[in-house]
Amino acid sequence: MGFGKETIGSIFDSTMFVLILFTLLLSQHQCAEVYEITPSQPFSQTQTLVSPSRIFELGFFSPNGSVNKYVGIWHTNISPRKVVWVANRENPLAASDTLANLTISSNGNLELVDGKQNSLWSTNISVPSNGSAAELLDSGNLVVKDDDVGADPLWQSFDYPSDTLLPNMVLEFDSKSGKRSLMKAWKSESDPSAGLFWAGLSWDVPSQVFIWINESKPYWRSGAWDKSRFIGVPDMNNNQYLSGFTLNDDVNQGTKSFSYRFFENTLSYLGISSDGVLSFKLSDNGSNWWLNWEAPVNPCDIYGTCGVYGVCKGSESPNPNCECLKGFVPKSNEEWSNENRTGGCVRTTELFCDQSNTSRSFASGGKEDGFRKMVGLKLPDFHELIDNLEADECKIRCLNNCSCQAYAQVNNIGCLVWSSDLIDIQESAFGGNDLYIRLAHGELDEGKPVKLIASVTAVGFISILSAIAFGVQRLRGNTKEKTKLMRLNHTSDNSRDNLQEYLRKHDPSELFIYDFDSILNATNNFSTMNKLGEGGFGPVYKGKLQEGKEIAVKRLSSSSGQGIEEFKNEMLLISKLQHKNLVRIMGCCVKDDEKLLIYEFMPNRSLDTLLFDPKRRAELDWARRFNIIQGVARGLLYLHHDSRLKVIHRDLKVSNILLDENMNPKISDFGLARIVEATQSLANTHKVVGTLGYMSPEYAMGGIFSEKSDVYSFGVLLLEIIAGKKNTSFYYNEEQHGFLAYVWHLWNEGRGLDLLDEVLADSYSSSEVTRCMHIGLLCVQDKSEDRPIMPDVVFTLSSETDLPLPKQPIFSNFRNAVYNPQPQYDNIFSANEETITIIEGR
Incomplete structure (x- = not known):
């Protein structure tokens, strides 16, 4: 009986199905994960060796499009992939060699051989074993072990680091x-x-x-x-x-x-x-x-940037800020003027120790050397430890040894001395140690007033504070003076005491103190022509110092509701924080009731002056807006995770984002910021401060704040940047629902791009806009635990990883404010929004 066409077709289809199934099974077998390499089971290029819990895997890879192949270890699922160990880093395998494999050789070594069976790499175990096997542990350690259970590994990759610990x-x-x-x-x-x-x-x-x-x-x-x-x-x-x-x-x-x-x-x-x-x-x-x-x-971190006896002060500029230690001058003025400071500094006066017996009396008046204290330093290299000495004993030991150039008494270490030239000294923005530098007697400034950046101003500053403390005791009955005192110490007496305590504990040279008259001249007596704007702190003025440097001056208003606590908070906090996306404070000035903060001048003023101005917001194309979003995110990441202090800003908003000459963003206005412990996730305050529309629900209603409070504010700010609209001057439909409700409405209907500012026309990346909107909605989730942390925000802004779906923000249904078609654009540092200064939290 013959076969019909249908029968033949059916047999053909069945045969093809079996062949395809067999091929798939073979492919899966060849690409299968393995947990061990043994003499009978070599490791091929189509396999991966995984740790028991699949935390790490080992395999063949070609880095960044290389024509060579290597054997390496990396974390299984983390992106971007970081290879933490490479076996044959000095002996690559040709990418075209598909027959190379890892195997346990006859002498028990794990060995990489190419397609011609030439050895490219081996563990080189000195004690041969016939029963050895290779295994990758959950720690990321590749081990070669014997079949003796419980025995130490014969070899382990942890003993041979690559570029990773x-x-x-x-x-x-x-x-x-x-x-x-x-x-x-x-x-x-x-x-x-x-x-x-x-x-x-x-x-x-x-x-x-x-x-x-x-x-x-x-x-x-x-x-x-x-x-x-x-x-x-x-x-x-x-x-x-x-x-x-x-x-x-x-x-x-x-x-x-x-x-x-x-x-x-x-x-x-x-x-x-x-x-x-x-x-x-x-x-x-x-x-x-x-x-x-x-x-x-930064340049100050590079070893020996300022040479011997030079100290480097932290700077984000390409050129380090070098100064010679007290009693020293540049070795070569020509080199220093050409910004080459590695030659270092030399003493201006010969030490008593270095003089001959016949010349000592003439040169130094017969007075011995002494020590000058420097605070907050990264101590120099080439220390020598002299253990079990108290501070006084450490000083005497150094003083009696003419080769001793400096000493330091360091907690948990003891007495450190330096007998060679002092090199790689850095002024620490936070922390650091005290260093006592040996100087000739004439360089010690004994009996002379301490000099600040502006000596007269600094002495006046300290005198004012001392007079305040004295006046509390002596002039309680004087109503006029008492009122003046209370104005200066608006928040509490503790504010005054804390500031005095700071000055007492810190070297005054750490503070940038400006003379009041110089600020008057710079701002043309605070002329209205120089006024940049008006904020919650007070007016802000543009100024130009005598040397030509442009500045912005915040002048505390007596009616601002902010006092010395906020002034001290911003002055001291920003001086400790350095990041390219944070505004840089240049100094401060205090005279009588005047309290001034001096900043670097931002020629493009604050973000709101562009973003919410119908005539100017077109200057912010999508590329600039996306750069601003990323820059603000990086600044917050630094505050929350990467800075020396963990800082919660508490007043992040569009008007507190300043723009430099290249439209790069800088977070400003740290008067309301709070420092929290690194291990602390939540804090509570009875004084709720911030701006309506940007405050997270848990903070506005209960006074509970954390880094997730800033994340919420960032989400609102991000969505405002996309839309070019203020969250507090917007509503839609007859119920007058607010800005966030409108954003959610568009997102939920799949019309996210309708949120985009119409002035951007087609000059944008739809994928970037959609991703930003997605991230913004995740940041404004009602529950803080549903919001991402800033490391995740920074990463997802620049990657294509999948994001969780946001939930509808319940609080978005509340109307923020009535629409105002004519917003104001004349403020730079603070809100044209309503700022809450005191609300009792529950």
């Missing part, structure tokens, strides 16, 4: 043998071979972490270890994420080891990049990385 991985240094393990940066993003920058432990006691160029030239250092932190890394003072680091110095054995441990559910790594940046990154959601800390970040 993982939790429980150890950097070691044996000072007797000279052997040490180092983190070696990749040569480039496409070449994992050892590059220019290496990181490891120093030889001195207590140890430091160094970054070297070519293993010998210092590039950056951490400062000495004080048994809990590195004293040259101020971020470690208040950073919860750096609390798990340990460094063990065994002086007798001459060995050192550095490692860290971390929370179980948080992944992390310490890595050095090909351009020499050491960074600590975290992932608490298992899907992306966020930066917690990095160094170096």
